[in-house]
Amino acid sequence: MKNIFLASFCFFSAILTQAQINPESDSDGCSQKCSRANAGQMQQRISYYQYPSMDKYDLHYLKLDLSAEPGSRFISGTAGWKARAKEPMDSFIMEFKNNMVLDSVYINGVKKTFQRGSDHVFIPLSPTVSAGSELDLTFYYQGTANSNGVFSGSQSSSGLTYTATLSESYQAREWFPAKQFLGDKIDSADIWITTTLPNKAGSNGLLVAQVPKPGNKMQYQWKTRYPMNYYLPHFSVGNYMEYLNYAKPAAIAPDSILIQNYISDNPTYFNSVKTNIDKTPPFIELYSEQFGLYPFHEEKYGHVHAGIGGGMEHQTMSTMNSFGSTLIAHELGHQWWGDQVTCASWNHIWLNEGFASYCEYLAIESLPSLFTTTAATYMNNVHNNVMSVNTGSVYVPDTDLYNEGRIFSGRLSYNKGSAIVHTLRFIMQDDNLFFQALRNFQQQYKDSVATATDFKQVVETTSGKNLDDYFNQWYYGEGFPTFNITYLMQGVDSIVLVVNQTTSSPAVTPFFKGLYELSITSTQGDTTVLINLEQNNQVFKIPYQKTPNGIVVDPNNWVINRTGTIVFGGVIPVRVNNWKAEGLTDCSFKLQWTAENQGTTENYIIEYRADSNQFVQVGEVLPVAGATASYQFTYQPNQSGTAYFRLLSVDRFGLRTYSPVISVEDPCRPQTAVNIRPNPAIDHAEILLNIPVAGNTQWRLVNSAGQVVYKERRALPAGRNTVTLPLQNLAAGMYTLEIILPDQNRYIEKLIKK
Ligand SMILES: [Zn+2]
CATH class of the missing domain: 2.60.40.10 (Immunoglobulins)
Structure with a gap:
């Protein structure tokens, strides 16, 4: 679903966001302020209760045989179900809004009594139905459906008058008795819609018959044999013309896939949208390469035109308010992401909306000639929208499961969801691996439902990479990092980068580990390096021989982030x-x-x-x-x-x-020290001797003529000693004092006699 929230109350914000992100389509990426509640059509937080005992049975077939006219929400006819009891049942419960009139209910051809209440239908079963029993139910009903499940009106721009259903997320029960359990897909459906000619009715699968009915009416009999979730059956009636395209994916060459378009029967309008509708075949061919063959290729793809405010990915035929290129890409992408594989709970709407939004990017990236914007501009705008608020996870918390404004938050489920798929692709560092993981996931969960945990497991198995950090930071976590980088040259052949990160929602996500690209800019040419950031203020030393003049963080918009300060040489070594x-x-x-x-x-x-x-x-x-x-x-x-x-x-x-x-010198190891005092001396001097070992020590005084004039030899203890040197009989003049220590080391000092 996309753009469903465009409405008068959020007109300005929708247009502003639209102008940034998707200049080609007429609405987009509404923030969570915008909702159908604002349009008088959708409650942000709905009051909802569902009887768990509905899951005692498995619905496997749906037959709708309804009458409807463009411009009116009045619907009448029958809904038929085939169900199998999974366990014994003493009542059969369906969801159906109280405002719709239920005339009668038959089970296996027997008319049943029933009660209504709390937007449910309760049908007592007596005797109790045993496990494994098949139940064939028919509900006869009529009524004017609420405007949050059925849209009707006229579009002055296209001359279209329409009535269209839209059941996501809890609105199937607005127009037919339903079991709104994501986990219970039906196997097949027949949807017959009778309307007054020349109007046409579009629906799921193949148009197998057109049966004239009295009163200038035509019954359009549609039939699909692909599994389908409860919110994907639909119809639209309007004054349509039919326009056909064919897609030719290589996998089924020379076969082709029918693309059946029901568009306002207005040549001027058709000519204004034909160019974009003609992009559908190359989009199908692209996604068939990237995700695996178009899931419903045995039947068709198509568009049916109705004023629902945006687009809705009804299986095999999307309902379209308009025909912008990215809207076409988005709803087509849902045929894989949402329809073939459906989110197992609304917590994981990412698997629908994040990926369908990323399909827009993939189309722009691979088929740039079909777009006026570039992939880089597109993703940059997505990032800016995400970062307009500091908080919020892609994962929808349980407390918001009935808050449709949150489930379909343009900023979180669509834009952040899309941006983090791009980040995952970057983490893979290998596009073949990335798309192989997507194809493996589609194959493993086709016709079923999945959680983000299921998706994580497939990607981890395919790639061998651990994605704990990725999911904790980007999917369950909140906010985004801001980088501050200091860089300087070390010598002439290395650059040193100190990478600091602050985060916008640190109480929830204090740090975003992982791979980042940095571009070191230089007049000699920019150099892109890949870093694996594991901790804050991590230092990276990188071989580099140019003169840097700046750093650009994440130049290719792989990761939601902001750049703080980039400082060159702001630091001199200590x-x-x-x-x-x-x-x-x-x-x-x-x-x-x-x-x-x-x-x-x-x-x-x-x-x-x-x-x-x-x-x-x-x-x-x-x-x-x-x-x-x-x-x-x-x-x-x-x-x-x-x-x-x-x-x-x-x-x-x-x-x-x-x-x-x-x-x-070691202060505690005794050192030989000789000191004479006083010097000069008159009649005697003292020799201070500090010796390391005990033993015989000699000292003698030699005059300037070389004659020994005094000598003495004595055993001295280790350590400090003081001996007296008699001088009174000596002539005045310069003498040499020689000391020979026990270790035979010799010390010589000058002495002056006065
Ligand atoms: Zn969507």
């Missing part, structure tokens, strides 16, 4: 100053440094080695806030000796910068 170390009396080392431009620093790593060993990491310091900061770090090695340190700064671009290596 600079470490005043890098120093000192030994402390507790045998540890205190390291200190200051840092400038540390805005992007991830951490500082302290590396240590003793003597000739390899550097190892011995500590990590995280940066404090601010561009400039001072740090200190204390480290106590478990081995003695000279310590060597260097500091590694790591920033979030992956840049790793080392400080110079500094060395420090």
Whole structure:
């Protein structure tokens, strides 16, 4: 269904959205503000109750034999059902609006009593019907149907007067007794409509007979043998002319598929829409390639013209308010997405509307000469419409199951639904795989119903890819990401990108992981790169040898997103100053440094080695806030000796910068130390000796002529010692003091005697 919400109350918003998204059709993409309620035709949130015991039987055949006239919602005739009891039944219940008059009900040829109430019909069964029983029901009824299930009127623009049914989502019961369970498709139907000539009646399947009736009437007998959901049987009567096309999908060559169009019998109007109607064959041929052969090729496709505000994908014959190219593409796409495979519940309307909307894109993309817009413009407009509100999921929550404004939200079910199919195609990174997955899904669920989970499983099986993130973020999740990117060149052959993301609905979807395309623009030519974003502020280093001048996020509109800030070189690598170390009396080392431009620093790593060993990491310091900061770090090695340190700064671009290596003596290892005091001295001096090992130590004083003028030898303990050196008998002048330690190391100091 499309554009059904176009109505006077939402006229302006519908036209504005339309102008952006679908310039060729006369209405489109109404926001959830627009609904049939606004048009006096559809309640946003309907009051609805359904008796679960209706699912005790399976409906498999429908026969409608009705009379209707263009311009009137009065309908009369019979509805026949064939049903099979799935379990014992003591009553048969159908849905049928109370305003319609039910004259009589027959089951297996026997007239039955019945009750009406709550828009249901209750038929007691006595005796109880056993499981497996076949029931043949006939309902005789008449009445003027409500305007939310049957549309009638005239179109001044086309000269058409019409009456048309539209049952999606809960309105089949407005015009015939129905069981509105998505899971119960009928196998076949015969729909006979009698109307006054020269009017015609369009419906599902093949027109097998036209039988004249008294009073200048004609009965149009339509017959379909394809399974069909409860909301897809339909009819339209109007002053139609017939126009035929034929589609020729390669799969059935040289056969062709009939396209039967019932259009207002007005040559001027017909000439104005013929060009677009003639696009239907190439669209069928395209989708037959992409999704598998047109599902109902044994019967027909077609259009029937009626003022329903938009389009409705009635199986094998869509009802059309107008004939815009994208509307034609959309309703045709539904023949696969909605009709052959139907959403199993309205929660998953995506499988109908998201995909039918994406069919518009596919037609524009593959057959651009048939459109005035481009695929890029089209998808860009879709994204802009989605992002006009920060929240909302494609998935319809249970609380909105009777809110038709939400189920058929143009922004969420149609536009976001379409955009995320495009995203899925991008994730596949392989169009063959993507379309194979779509064909597999169609094949697996044809003539049946499916949920998004079923679809997910088929795509995962086909592709081997896990789609948990995709569905959690884009289908069940809400909102969209905004990207902020910092980029800079690293050397002359790499570009570094820091990718930051904020989201519009962070309480529901805080992050959108996954593949993204980025275009690095340059006067030397743009470069498109593919990134797999797994966390926020992720750094990507990419080989790149041009001079960049910008980044374009998602240049091909694969993903709903906005671009925030794109900053080039906004960051300079950190600079470490005043890098120093000192030994402390507790045998540890205190390291200190200051840092400038540390805005992007991830951490500082302290590396240590003793003597000739390899550097190892011995500590990590995280940066404090601010561009400039001072740090200190204390480290106590478990081995003695000279310590060597260097500091590694790591920033979030992956840049790793080392400080110079500094060395420090071990504060706890005794070192040989010789100190003479006072110096110069008059009559004696003291020698301060700090020695690492105990043993015999010699010292002697040599004058400037090389003569030994004093010597002494003594056993000294390790550590600090003080010995006295007598000078009173020596001449004034320069002397050399030689000290020979127990380890035979020799120290020489100058001494001046006054
Ligand atoms: Zn639709």
